[in-house]
Amino acid sequence: MKKKSFFIFLALIVSMSMVAQQNIDKVVLKSVMKRVVDWQIANPEKIKKHGELDWTNAALYVGMLDWAELTEKEDNDTSYYKWLIRIGEKNGWQMAKRMYHADDIAVGQCFADLYGKYKKERMIVPLLARTEWVVNHxxxxxFLLDYRDGSTLERWTWCDALFMAPPVYIKLYRLTGNRKYLQFMDEEYRATYNFLYDKEESLFYRDYRYFKQREANGQKVFWGRGNGWVLGGLAEMLKDLPKEADNYAFYKDLFVTLATRLAGLQGKDGYWHASLLDPDSYPSPETSATGFIVYALTYGINEGLLDRKQFLPVVMRGWQAMFDAVEPDGKLGYVQPIGADPRKVTRDMTEVYGVGAFLMAGCEIYKLITQ
Known part of the structure; x- marks a missing residue:
């Protein structure tokens, strides 16, 4: 049986390779995504290790939500929604412990969307309680902190935070109509933007510790997944931010600028590497940065924010690269471990946020080829 599954997977690889540059077969696409997501559910060691309310799993849940929506619509399969609901119920729909820390509210993205679908008040009450207190206090x-002490991270002082927290506040604005969530988000986001965004390079530093550091080739240190976090977060924000909002143009323009810059930094192998400006020092593939960037670029094409002719080849190369990192059993490899800077990556490395990014990218590509 295993041998048969292996040859089926090889056939999928061949099929995908043939169509990747022009078209992607939706059956192949769904088959690969299902293989990846089912492997992750069947191998929950990482999920349990981090804790179900951790930011790592929050990123997984964002991708899982996209997959749940797709499979319910296409196959009338609600099992993945049920999987997410079980996690929420098990944890009382609570946030993680630290009151201000962006990472500890990231699961609110999933819980807010589940509330939006099912309208069960218990799904959102803890999130509303947390954000109400933070907005009012x-x-x-x-922004100049000792990053060894996570309890001091009360502002969005590292670029990853721009994926974790801002979409939560925009979702709450959409669900409640209360502008205080949008105002708070905008003020905090712009403070981080003004602090971490390098206007010369059109890229985000991970945090202030990297302002004066340089790579082996003399270039500034810009982390692949860090900028992937920011671009993916912007895509999530633009999904829910009304176009008539006063600050929509700022986030749209930032999205287009960052997307254009990152598209030009794609490696010849289709991946975005751990170091954006010194890929030769980090030549191994990296699927989490690639996943978030491919997701966002595809979203931009689908929404008419990015030129299809210019960006579609970039998306296709990126998706093919991620596809090649999937093992026959569905394990996604080449995911850089938890960190704050460029590091070496090997094929055997996997992480839940990498799977989340893979699903986000795959589901957005599915929209691209079926709309």
Whole structure:
């Protein structure tokens, strides 16, 4: 049986390779995504290790939600929604512990969307309680912190935070109509943008510790997944931010600028590498950065924000690269471990946020080829 499955997978690889540059077969696409997501569910060690309310799993849940929506619509399969609901119920729909920390509210993205679908008040009450307190008692903490002490991270002082927290506040604005969520998000986001965004390079530093650091080739240190977090977060934000909102143009323009810059930094192998400006020092594939970037670029094409002719070849090369990192059993490889900077990556490395990014990208590509 295993031998048969292996040859089926090889056939899928051949089929995908033949169509990747022009068209992607939706049956092949769904088969690969299902293989990846089912492997992750059947191998929950990482999920349990991090804790179900951790930011790592929050990123997984974002991708899982996209997959759940797709499979319910296409196959009348609600099992993946049920999987997510079980996690929420098991944890009382709570956030993680730290009151201000962006990572500890990231699961609110999933819970807010589940509330939007099922309208069960218990799914959102803890999230509303957390954000109500934070908005009414905003931190004036410093952006110059000791990153060894996570309890001090009260502001969005590292670029990953721009994926974790801002979409939550926009979702709450969409669900409640209360502008205080949008105002709080905008003020905090712009503070981080002004602090971490390098206008010369059109890229985000991970945090202030990298302002003066340089790579082996003398270039500035810009982390692949870090900028992938930002671009993926912008796509999530634009999904829910009304186009008539006063700040929509700022986030749209930032999305287009960052997307254009990152598209030009794709490696010849289709991946975005751990170091964006010194890929030769980190030549191995990296699927989490690639996944978030491919997701966002595809979203941009689908929404008419990015030129299809210019960006579609970039998306196709990126998706093919990620596809090649999937093992026959569905394990996604080449995911850089948890960190804050470029590091070496090997094929055997996997992580839940990499799977989340893979599903986000795959589901957005599915829209691209079926709309």
């Amino acid at each position: 905003p931190s004036n903490g410093s």
